[in-house]
Amino acid sequence: MACDLCDTLGGSLLWQDGQLRVVYVDEPGFAGYCRVVWQQHVAEMTDLDDTARARCMHVVFIVEAVLRERLKPDKINLASLGNLTPHVHWHIIPRYRDDSHFPQAIWGARQRAIRMNSTANLPKMLAADLASRLYP
Numbered sequence: 647m648a649c650d651l652c653d654t655l656g657g658s659l660l661w662q663d664g665q666l667r668v669v670y671v672d673e674p675g676f677a678g679y680c681r682v683v684w685q686q687h688v689a690e691m692t693d694l695d696d697t698a699r700a701r702c703m704h705v706v707f708i709v710e711a712v713l714r715e716r717l718k719p720d721k722i723n724l725a726s727l728g729n730l731t732p733h734v735h736w737h738i739i740p741r742y743r744d745d746s747h748f749p750q751a752i753w754g755a756r757q758r759a760i761r762m763n764s765t766a767n768l769p770k771m772l773a774a775d776l777a778s779r780l781y782p
């Protein structure tokens with residue numbers, strides 16, 4: 647059966663190991679948007695054992711910390727939905743009071759014009775930040 651997150655990375659690869667990958671999501675107006683994706687088919691966080699679940703959240707929080715240091719957002723949004731894919735994954739989204747959807751979720755109603763920002767070097771910087779804190 648076809649699976650988008652098996653067939654594609656779901657974004658630009660920033661880091662991965664055998665269990666997890668971190669990808670950069672190129673979403674206009676939401677610079678720094680990353681996803682942490684469980685590599686295998688696991689539907690719910692409670693399908694992971696304690697060690698695996700802790701590892702998953704460790705990576706999510708490292709990504710959050712790196713984004714906060716790099717981008718100084720007003721808020722971080724963490725979301726795990728996964729209604730359309732059998733891969734547990736977390737969205738880590740830096741938010742700003744003047745972004746297009748604040749204070750709504752980025753999937754909610756747009757509140758104002760999309761604020762474009764220059765992010766050409768951001769994925770490369772984030773990949774280096776993650777490599778220095780996660781291994782392999």
Ligand SMILES: [Zn+2]
Pocket residue numbers: 649650651652653686687732733
């Ligand atoms: Zn898959």
